Amino acid sequence: MVTRATWMKRNRLVPRASGRMFAGSVAGALLLAGCTSGVTAASGPISVSASTTTTAAAPAGTDAPRSDPAPDTSPAVEGRPLGAGFLGAGFPGTDRPTPEATVRPEPGSWDDVMPPAGYRVVLISAGDTASTATIADTVKEWAAGLDVDLVTLTAQDDDQVEARINRAVALRPDLVIGAGHEVVDVFALLTAQHLDQEFLVLGAELPEPTGNVTSVVWPGATFRGTGLSAAGEQDAAAVTPARAHDAVTAGVAGVLHGLTGIVLDLG
Numbered sequence: 001m002v003t004r005a006t007w008m009k010r011n012r013l014v015p016r017a018s019g020r021m022f023a024g025s026v027a028g029a030l031l032l033a034g035c036t037s038g039v040t041a042a043s044g045p046i047s048v049s050a051s052t053t054t055t056a057a058a059p060a061g062t063d064a065p066r067s068d069p070a071p072d073t074s075p076a077v078e079g080r081p082l083g084a085g086f087l088g089a090g091f092p093g094t095d096r097p098t099p100e101a102t103v104r105p106e107p108g109s110w111d112d113v114m115p116p117a118g119y120r121v122v123l124i125s126a127g128d129t130a131s132t133a134t135i136a137d138t139v140k141e142w143a144a145g146l147d148v149d150l151v152t153l154t155a156q157d158d159d160q161v162e163a164r165i166n167r168a169v170a171l172r173p174d175l176v177i178g179a180g181h182e183v184v185d186v187f188a189l190l191t192a193q194h195l196d197q198e199f200l201v202l203g204a205e206l207p208e209p210t211g212n213v214t215s216v217v218w219p220g221a222t223f224r225g226t227g228l229s230a231a232g233e234q235d236a237a238a239v240t241p242a243r244a245h246d247a248v249t250a251g252v253a254g255v256l257h258g259l260t261g262i263v264l265d266l267g
């Protein structure tokens with residue numbers, strides 16, 4: 001059995017004076033994923049975008065500690081406050097939404113929230129629709145602008161989405177993001193099997209999310225799964241770069257503040 005510490009050593013996941021790599025080599029990621037899901041390098045494309053942080057170098061001969069931003073259940077995370085209107089009118093005072101609740105945050109109430117240095121994200125997208133491409137491209141731009149460490153995984157069918165989820169979880173990122181409606185059916189089946197991993201779905205939602213899955217929707221981007229969604233719930237014209245940017249920034253803000261397992265409706 002390959003432990004995380006052994007894998008990190010093999011792939012030189014140690015901090016440097018100027019920063020550290022998130023995923024290490026692609027070969028190392030595939031090695032770990034193959035232990036749990038049988039995925040091989042031929043199963044689909046993967047790209048790694050690594051940014052630097054101000055993490056200090058680890059002492060020689062030691063493993064780099066994982067820096068996990070602990071979910072915060074207080075009204076504000078120090079240095080990254082949510083606006084008072086984030087929970088909308090439905091949750092006054094100190095009330096917090098229960099899992100599966102729909103929250104309608106006030107526009108801009110998430111603007112001051114920034115991910116911490118070294119925040120690690122895996123992005124999973126499926127298919128080749130214009131709406132999915134818009135969401136995926138916006139997430140990449142968001143990550144680049146904030147020096148978020150990002151790994152992108154793409155799939156063409158449900159079997160590949162399953163493999164990408166297993167690979168993403170093996171990397172142990174802070175957050176796994178699913179882009180668009182074509183990941184929903186498989187996310188609905190598999191995310192409940194990984195309750196210690198946070199997931200964020202953009203431009204769609206799961207019909208019965210567990211507490212580790214947050215979704216962000218808006219009119220024209222409210223797909224809930226095959227056989228469950230009505231006509232008009234998925235409108236490609238409604239998925240714009242501006243909408244996608246609001247979705248990723250609002251969704252990450254909620255996750256950072258421990259507001260997970262809910263649906264954020266941007267209206």
